[in-house]
Amino acid sequence: MKPNPCPCHSGKTYAKCCQAFLSGKAKARTAAQLMRSRYSAYALGGHGDYLYRTWHPDSLGSLQPEDLDLITVRWTHLELLQAQQSGDAGNVEFKARFVHEDGSEGLHHELSTFVRDKGHWLYHQGQVFEE
Numbered sequence: 599m600k601p602n603p604c605p606c607h608s609g610k611t612y613a614k615c616c617q618a619f620l621s622g623k624a625k626a627r628t629a630a631q632l633m634r635s636r637y638s639a640y641a642l643g644g645h646g647d648y649l650y651r652t653w654h655p656d657s658l659g660s661l662q663p664e665d666l667d668l669i670t671v672r673w674t675h676l677e678l679l680q681a682q683q684s685g686d687a688g689n690v691e692f693k694a695r696f697v698h699e700d701g702s703e704g705l706h707h708e709l710s711t712f713v714r715d716k717g718h719w720l721y722h723q724g725q726v727f728e729e
């Protein structure tokens with residue numbers, strides 16, 4: 599059987615990395631784990647429910663789980679530049695590479711902030727850097 603690498607580029611298999619989070623079997627213990635699992639959810643598509651319930655209501659706006667199911671670009675690489683956590687607050691800076699439908703490549707560089715609410719890490723907001 600061919601090992602199935604995790605879409606978050608951790609170097610682990612999907613089964614030993616983000617799958618447990620996306621399936622609801624485990625919850626992310628750190629902001630960085632949540633960030634990785636949300637990237638995997640975007641990369642795989644069809645995990646709108648997960649993205650929805652790991653998103654802070656303050657910044658979710660009118661987004662619905664169905665909106666988050668869609669694959670809009672093909673995510674090809676994730677690099678975590680730094681991750682910090684203090685109590686129930688955390689932030690993760692990352693660079694994510696993707697390919698548009700027309701084949702052109704893009705880079706998304708973001709500093710995301712996360713908060714832990716009743717033991718669940720939630721994505722709060724992101725500051726996007728223009729390259």
Ligand SMILES: [Zn+2]
Pocket residue numbers: 604605606607608612615616617634635638
């Ligand atoms: Zn992963």
